[in-house]
Amino acid sequence: MILIHCPYCDEKRAELEFAYAGQAHIARPLDPSALSDEEWETYLFIRNNPRGRHHERWRHIHGCGRFFNAVRDTVTDKFETTYKAGEPRK
Amino acid sequence: MSELLARIEPTPTVPFAGNGVTVTSAPPMARFSLRARKAADLEKLLGVSVPQKIGTMQSGVMCLGPDEWLMLAPDGTKIADGAGLSLAVTEVSDRNVAILLEGPRAASVLAAGCALDFDHFEVGRATRTIFETVEIIVVREAAERFHVEVWRSFAPWLWTAFVTVAAE
Ligand SMILES: [Zn+2]
Numbered sequence: 001m002i003l004i005h006c007p008y009c010d011e012k013r014a015e016l017e018f019a020y021a022g023q024a025h026i027a028r029p030l031d032p033s034a035l036s037d038e039e040w041e042t043y044l045f046i047r048n049n050p051r052g053r054h055h056e057r058w059r060h061i062h063g064c065g066r067f068f069n070a071v072r073d074t075v076t077d078k079f080e081t082t083y084k085a086g087e088p089r090k
Numbered sequence: 091m092s093e094l095l096a097r098i099e100p101t102p103t104v105p106f107a108g109n110g111v112t113v114t115s116a117p118p119m120a121r122f123s124l125r126a127r128k129a130a131d132l133e134k135l136l137g138v139s140v141p142q143k144i145g146t147m148q149s150g151v152m153c154l155g156p157d158e159w160l161m162l163a164p165d166g167t168k169i170a171d172g173a174g175l176s177l178a179v180t181e182v183s184d185r186n187v188a189i190l191l192e193g194p195r196a197a198s199v200l201a202a203g204c205a206l207d208f209d210h211f212e213v214g215r216a217t218r219t220i221f222e223t224v225e226i227i228v229v230r231e232a233a234e235r236f237h238v239e240v241w242r243s244f245a246p247w248l249w250t251a252f253v254t255v256a257a258e
Contacts, residue, residue: 062220063218064155066155
């Protein structure tokens with residue numbers, strides 16, 4: 001079983017306590033009505049699909065309940081690091 | 091209608107005992123979900139210090155998350171609503187029931203469906219986690235005594251799972 005380090009609980013917990021929540025560091029546009037349809041589409045739907053390092057959001061849903069960010073390798077499924085929401089991209 | 095659908099008691103009142111473990115339904119108690127950005131506000135409300143390390147419990151209050159606590163108290167306890175303080179108090183006494191596991195095999199019964207490392211889960215720890223697919227809160231009250239909070243509607247299933255493992 002994969003263990004994931006929750007940056008809030010500050011311990012490694014079983015993967016089944018966590019939920020994946022999509023790509024990380026996607027900022028909601030401050031003024032959505034100023035965006036073209038294409039820009040809005042990009043914000044809503046267009047995501048990276050890397051082979052390798054991926055920045056993604058996870059939630060410790062059956063633990064502290066918090067969303068946080070992680071860097072995971074999509075080939076090996078290894079978590080390189082996790083860090084609190086709001087901290088700069090690692 | 092089946093007996094299960096009509097049953098009012100969520101868990102059996104007759105405890106299971108054997109194979110080094112007892113499984114007991116805890117008596118009713120008061121429960122409060124407490125949300126606050128600052129623990130200090132909560133301490134002002136309750137008049138006691140509350141734990142600030144996630145996953146620990148003191149004086150009946152457990153810290154479940156960075157801004158979330160759960161308080162257990164004797165049945166019928168009332169607390170102030172926190173008006174004027176930056177916090178939210180919600181009474182959830184009837185949302186959960188608790189099942190108690192006691193005895194030398196208590197940890198191994200829990201470990202049958204829960205991935206926590208009970209060799210390193212010290213007395214005084216309290217955390218939300220998952221048993222098979224059911225969300226629970228585990229409190230280690232003593233080396234061989236666990237208090238397990240579970241949502242009421244999941245309790246009959248969890249009881250059956252505990253007793254099945256305990257009987258093996
Ligand atoms: Zn956590």
